[in-house]
Amino acid sequence: MEIRYQPGQPLRVNVLATSELLSGHIEKIVGRLAIINLDQPVAFGAPLRIDFDDSMILGEVSACEATESGHRVTVDVRDAIPVMSDLARLVSALMTDGRGARTEERSNSRTAKA
Secondary structure: OOOOOOOOOOEEEOOOOOOEEEEEEEEEEEEEEEEEEOOOOOOOOOOEEEOOOOOOEEEEEEEEEEEEOEEEEEEEEEEEEEOHHHHHHHHHHHHHHHHHHHHHHHHHHHHHHO
């Protein structure tokens, strides 16, 4: 799976340990590393959820350094979902299929008892 992004693209960051919400932009994503720029520092090892466009990255801070314009944060990517809308459709389909199967089982069960 490949995450599509543009350098300078805005993003939203949720620091999962503290529920702090930050905004910033993407510098680059290479392999299992994401480099992002934020206005505030983030602690080493902090778990993050990074959202941009229709994508999501889950990772952990491996470095944070002050720059002239804020803080450059390196994130070790643990998981990535390149297209969240595809995931939402899959979950919806699974939930719908699951309900349909349970309803069918109940109908068959009632018919068998009669």
